[in-house]
Amino acid sequence: MIASSYLLSALLQFIIILPFLFFGKRKFDRSEYRFLGIFALMFLLWSVLTNGLAPIIVNENQTWNWLGKIAGLLLGVFFVYRNKLISKSDIGWTLRLKKGTVKPIIYTVLMVLIARLIIYFCFERVNPDIDFETLVFQGSLAGFCDELIFRGILLALLNKVFTAKEDIFGYSLSFGVLISSLLYGISQGFILQEGFHLQINLIRILLGFLVGLIAAVLKERSGSLLPAVIFHNLWMLITNH
Template sequence: MFGGTPLLALAVAAALAAPAFADARGRAYAVAFVTAFALYFGLTALPEAWPGDRWLGDRWNWAGGLLAAAGMLALAAALVRRAGFAWREFGFTWSQRPGSFRAAVLVALPVLALNYAAMTLSHFRLPGVPLETWLYQATVPGLAEEIAFRGVLLALADRAFEARWTIGGAQFGWGGVVVTAGFVAAHGVSFGIAFGVAPAALLYLWLRARTGSLVLPVVVHNVWSLSVYAAHL
């Protein structure tokens, strides 16, 4: 699911979150953020460390993604029960902020189309894409990564930092910067990978902030993942 180095991603996120450790109010949330970040990658990697064949599929780490998603949901439930969080803080709601759905779609569709068109210009072509790859890209990346990054991790990071800015009707904070940097680093450290992943990460963050829900980020994330393969056929 990730092409980068989890330890590097954790180091990047922890370094950017460091200012919160100096603040008595934000310190506990910063510690929880770094711990949750490490937990997510640990759960993702666990099935791959298990002896024997991959669980559920041969080509992709289905079990790791689903296990990580379940772990993040369990952590969210604990934070709701013990730390005063609300489910809506994680984006776990079907309802969208008033007037946000149409605006979000009007931004997401052109960005998706432009990204697809740009990728088709590449000379790289895939000889074929197995059915398992289509099924995986249509489900697991968006579900697991959005629950973690734009869900639990963003909620913790936003509590650690109070600063907020409004861009395109969406309210952001330093927490969004920290989460996005960690997300990009998790996918790779080369300029090419960062150039491809960063716009997607910023779009998912904006959709989450604009709508207040993970619904569109999950859908758009999976469409983006599918388009990467479709553009190179």
């Protein structure tokens, strides 16, 4: 019952973005349908694994979803090394950044995080206690797992379908950036809970979309997942303290 609710939740989330897929490109060839099929399968597997394993507690003092995120990360790493459709370069599986992108990326990350800090200190409750588990989890797995799947694998698959790119504020971006970011936002705030109770949190959806969009821009500009992972982890550290 629990596993089926997670799967159904993921299916509903995917159905929501279907109109955007066809809005971005009305006609697909056979190879593109193959990429979209793998895109859907990877998202469903990630969602069921990360959410389905969340209730399993390894330590009685455990707060965060370690097992689910580790499983999602392993799924992504397995795909990176075993698939033959998209390259590691397409996924951003490298520590090397494109020439001339270091300064723009640093400026972008700093501006966004400074704005997030201002909002945090002005409008959110400040917790002076720094929990060690939260520090380690949000500074590592939170960003690594999600970025590998969404800005790495899923975005790379979409880029094989939506090959046309538009120049937006100096960034060359495909329609796949919008779709992957939207799907990430929906996955954060449109959830079918146990007992099939639908929970819709518009704030989480909007924030998830914003984080996904910025992370996607960082990955596409740099050619590496590293800036997106660092940005995501720092964002989560600010949000959860």
